Amino acid sequence: MTSQSLLSLSAWRVWQRNWDVFMRLWRVELWPGFLEPVIILLAMGFGLGAFVQPISGQSYLQFIAPGLVASSAMFSASFECTYGSYIRMSFQKTYDAILATPVMVEDVVTGEVLWGATRALFSGGVVLVVITAFGLVQSPAALLVLALLFLQGLAFSSLSLFFTGLAPSIYTFNYYFTLFITPLFFFSGIFFPLEQLPAVFQTISWFTPLTHAVNLYRALVLGQVFWDLAWDLAWLLMFTGIFVVLCQVVMRRRLIV
Amino acid sequence: MSIIRARGLTKRFGDLVAVAGIDFDIQEGECFGFLGPNGAGKTSTIRMIYGASPVTAGEVWVNGKDVRRCPREIKAAVGVVPQENNLDPDLSVIQNLLVYARYFSIPGAIARDRAREVLELLQLWDRRDSHTESLSSGMKRRLVIARGLINQPKVLILDEPTTGLDPQARHMVWQKLRQLKAQGVTLILTTHYMEEASHLCDRLAILDKGSVLVTGTPSEVISQYVGEEVLELAPRPEGREAIVSWLEQHGLETELVEDMIYVFGRDSSGLPQPPGVFDKVVRRRATLEDVFLRLTGRALRE
Ligand SMILES: Nc1ncnc2c1ncn2[C@@H]1O[C@H](COP(=O)(O)OP(=O)(O)O)[C@@H](O)[C@H]1O
Numbered sequence: 001m002t003s004q005s006l007l008s009l010s011a012w013r014v015w016q017r018n019w020d021v022f023m024r025l026w027r028v029e030l031w032p033g034f035l036e037p038v039i040i041l042l043a044m045g046f047g048l049g050a051f052v053q054p055i056s057g058q059s060y061l062q063f064i065a066p067g068l069v070a071s072s073a074m075f076s077a078s079f080e081c082t083y084g085s086y087i088r089m090s091f092q093k094t095y096d097a098i099l100a101t102p103v104m105v106e107d108v109v110t111g112e113v114l115w116g117a118t119r120a121l122f123s124g125g126v127v128l129v130v131i132t133a134f135g136l137v138q139s140p141a142a143l144l145v146l147a148l149l150f151l152q153g154l155a156f157s158s159l160s161l162f163f164t165g166l167a168p169s170i171y172t173f174n175y176y177f178t179l180f181i182t183p184l185f186f187f188s189g190i191f192f193p194l195e196q197l198p199a200v201f202q203t204i205s206w207f208t209p210l211t212h213a214v215n216l217y218r219a220l221v222l223g224q225v226f227w228d229l230a231w232d233l234a235w236l237l238m239f240t241g242i243f244v245v246l247c248q249v250v251m252r253r254r255l256i257v
Numbered sequence: 258m259s260i261i262r263a264r265g266l267t268k269r270f271g272d273l274v275a276v277a278g279i280d281f282d283i284q285e286g287e288c289f290g291f292l293g294p295n296g297a298g299k300t301s302t303i304r305m306i307y308g309a310s311p312v313t314a315g316e317v318w319v320n321g322k323d324v325r326r327c328p329r330e331i332k333a334a335v336g337v338v339p340q341e342n343n344l345d346p347d348l349s350v351i352q353n354l355l356v357y358a359r360y361f362s363i364p365g366a367i368a369r370d371r372a373r374e375v376l377e378l379l380q381l382w383d384r385r386d387s388h389t390e391s392l393s394s395g396m397k398r399r400l401v402i403a404r405g406l407i408n409q410p411k412v413l414i415l416d417e418p419t420t421g422l423d424p425q426a427r428h429m430v431w432q433k434l435r436q437l438k439a440q441g442v443t444l445i446l447t448t449h450y451m452e453e454a455s456h457l458c459d460r461l462a463i464l465d466k467g468s469v470l471v472t473g474t475p476s477e478v479i480s481q482y483v484g485e486e487v488l489e490l491a492p493r494p495e496g497r498e499a500i501v502s503w504l505e506q507h508g509l510e511t512e513l514v515e516d517m518i519y520v521f522g523r524d525s526s527g528l529p530q531p532p533g534v535f536d537k538v539v540r541r542r543a544t545l546e547d548v549f550l551r552l553t554g555r556a557l558r559e
């Protein structure tokens with residue numbers, strides 16, 4: 001076996017460990033991901049939406065639905081690769097145990113990122129099912145959202161694990177969520193078109209990953225696909241590529257002493 | 258042929274020298290112990306052997322392979338029982354073993370057979386479906402040892418295998434380790450229990466401040482550094498000075514510790530007891546503990 005195939009196999013072992021744990025707990029863990037989008041849809045879509053004019057011809061409910069797929073995936077991958085990974089690394093010493101086996105540190109990091117992306121796929125997929133049930137999916141092109149959810153999951157998992165590699169304590173993640181993840185939730189075009197914002201904020205928003213996921217999902221859910229979406233896709237790919245490498249660097253520095 | 262060989266093995270953490278260029282050879286099938294007070298560098302040394310911690314300088318070979326070049330192969334052939342019980346609390350007892358076996362790419366059916374085998378060996382089969390959190394500390398330790406055996410290692414490395422266990426659990430672990438050694442497994446352990454070392458180890462090295470102070474079999478080390486016999490004297494304070502000068506006149510090797518006087522006898526001809534009044538006199542065989550305390554001093558380390 002080449003070292004390359006060994007590497008991918010070992011990363012898969014780490015993924016499988018998380019999968020086994022998830023299978024023990026999924027009955028508990030899956031419900032928040034299912035209920036939260038329903039609550040947001042009811043509160044924002046029906047409640048607030050009653051006072052909002054149609055946006056680009058869409059009801060408010062229809063407007064926010066695709067973005068909730070993206071935000072659910074973002075939260076899921078981010079929680080998994082901050083709190084989840086940090087607990088495995090620092091409290092449970094799971095990584096230390098794994099590193100005494102033929103699995104190497106790069107496999108652990110890759111396995112964690114792949115697992116975070118899988119969680120994002122599940123959570124986003126659940127929301128996609130929910131909004132389909134609400135009759136808010138207009139095109140079979142929405143199936144492509146599933147593939148993109150995995151990519152978006154990789155983006156947020158690798159970014160989160162990069163942060164985890166630097167975090168001095170688990171409390172640091174409160175800052176990550178309050179100052180970074182939550183603002184993305186509100187300022188990435190889920191609840192209102194970004195054109196509402198001053199130009200400078202529009203520009204900032206364009207440099208953050210959630211905006212591009214929201215653009216892509218909205219287009220696919222509505223079946224209105226244009227070539228400029230290629231920019232969103234390219235942006236996400238590049239962002240992911242950068243942080244997949246960076247999280248390897250900081251985690252290696254942290255774990256190998 | 259030695260199965261593990263280290264030359265000038267060094268570990269530094271920034272300015273702190275944890276392991277200061279040590280040499281050792283461990284033979285196939287023997288039980289080799291690293292003894293030393295807390296902070297001596299025992300954990301750092303063995304973590305370098307199995308590739309969990311990068312070598313700062315020097316070299317270490319396992320099975321003729323350089324740890325820096327072939328970490329995966331070496332980790333596949335070695336079993337590890339770390340100082341901390343890092344069991345997976347999210348998994349049951351048996352799942353801990355099956356998931357761990359998967360890291361070695363052991364196929365499922367074989368892994369299940371082996372998991373049963375090692376759980377039966379360490380008397381945990383009845384607890385296979387328990388949460389690891391519900392196990393006693395002795396059971397957790399046994400489970401970590403079982404986990405270290407899942408890849409049928411040629412070399413089992415144990416970092417303080419019995420620290421924190423009650424005497425029953427400790428004796429059971431010792432018995433299992435002797436059983437493994439009889440099966441031909443090379444054992445490397447660290448400990449600060451001298452009784453454990455004399456019980457289990459064919460050879461040992463005493464480490465302090467990152468350096469090896471002495472290497473040899475327990476009896477070699479004892480006769481070289483202490484002798485055969487120890488006389489422990491607790492004199493009355495008023496007679497103490499006279500006793501000390503009597504011991505000096507007779508050219509006896511002594512160590513004065515607080516209110517106690519230790520006299521060491523090089524051979525088995527029998528140490529003379531000095532005249533005087535004592536609260537307590539104990540005559541006993543020299544042990545590894547005497548060697549350890551003489552070499553590493555009696556000052557507290559933490
Ligand atoms: N990760 C680390 N970073 C910095 N210093 C360390 C680290 N691990 C161990 N040390 C230091 O190295 C020395 C040797 O430690 P260790 O090998 O754990 O000793 P022992 O296992 O004999 O108690 C100690 O002074 C310890 O504080």
Ligand SMILES: [Mg+2]
Binds near residue numbers: 299300301340416
């Ligand atoms: Mg130690």
